Amino acid sequence: MAWIEMLQQAINYMEDHLLDEINYEDVADMIYMSSYEFHRTFSIMAGMTANAYIRNRRLSLAGVELMETDVKVIDAALKYGYDTPESFTKAFTRFHGVSPKYAKKQGTKLCLFNPLKIKISMEGGKSMDYRMEVKEEQRFICLARAFSNESINEEGNHEIPDFWDECHKANLVEVLRQLRPEGKKDLYGLCSPNQEGKTTFEYGIGVIVDDETKVFNQSEMELKGYRIWTTLKQQYVVFECFGENGDCISEAWIQFFKEFLPQMGYEASDHTDYEIYFENGKIGLFCELWIPVKKC
Missing domain, CATH: 1.10.10.60 (Homeodomain-like)
Structure with missing residues (x-):
């Protein structure tokens, strides 16, 4: 707590x-x-x-x-x-x-915004679907861009969705998908951990690089704006996000902070978190949210 x-x-x-x-x-x-x-x-x-x-x-x-x-x-x-x-x-x-x-005029209606107070309330009593996974070092080929820390969950901010749209419209995402075999063209939304003293974080759109990924010339890809993103061995809690848009991702983060952390004895780890957008996912599944964690 x-x-x-x-x-x-x-x-x-x-x-x-x-x-x-x-x-x-x-x-x-x-x-x-x-x-x-x-x-x-x-x-x-x-x-x-x-x-x-x-x-x-x-x-x-x-x-x-x-x-x-x-x-x-x-x-x-x-x-x-x-x-x-x-x-x-x-x-x-x-x-x-x-x-x-x-x-200053009598009778004018004004908006009152009271101070926030955190109250501990009775939680639980309902199911919370999650699973734990440990992943060895992973490599991705991606398009990445820096965003202001203040843009995270800022009301009305669409910079990251706009980044997705921009990359799709320029056919940059399809180039990545073609590196993967049929049925495994899953896309990853990668979010970098905080770096001391920096006011920005990086968000990347990419595919995993493994034995099934087609061979590509890294130097040529880098000249086109792509880069390699590496994650170290890490334990993750995984939430399935069902819905029609990114609101379900926000709901999963709320569940992570309000239910998972207080009850499970973990804390967030300073590593890359990411979403997986499956080519052939479950019906209604928007994405999976992978959050790095460690025991308190």
């Missing part, structure tokens, strides 16, 4: 420093967690990014202050982290549905 305690510490820290210049990286440092893992864990558990939480809390408090005091809009803007009254007004209106000047 240590990760739950860390998340509550993170929330407490954000609440204590709402009027300071902080972001999710500062919060991650405070709880001695990588910014990548904190951002992903918090956004999955809270349903929003840490930066969005800070922004919403500030705007909620700004609304209360404008309604209850004679503070000027420009002063409220500066107090709650906005460089100009115009940027504050835009954010305030988007959040509350009215501009700051109307918040």
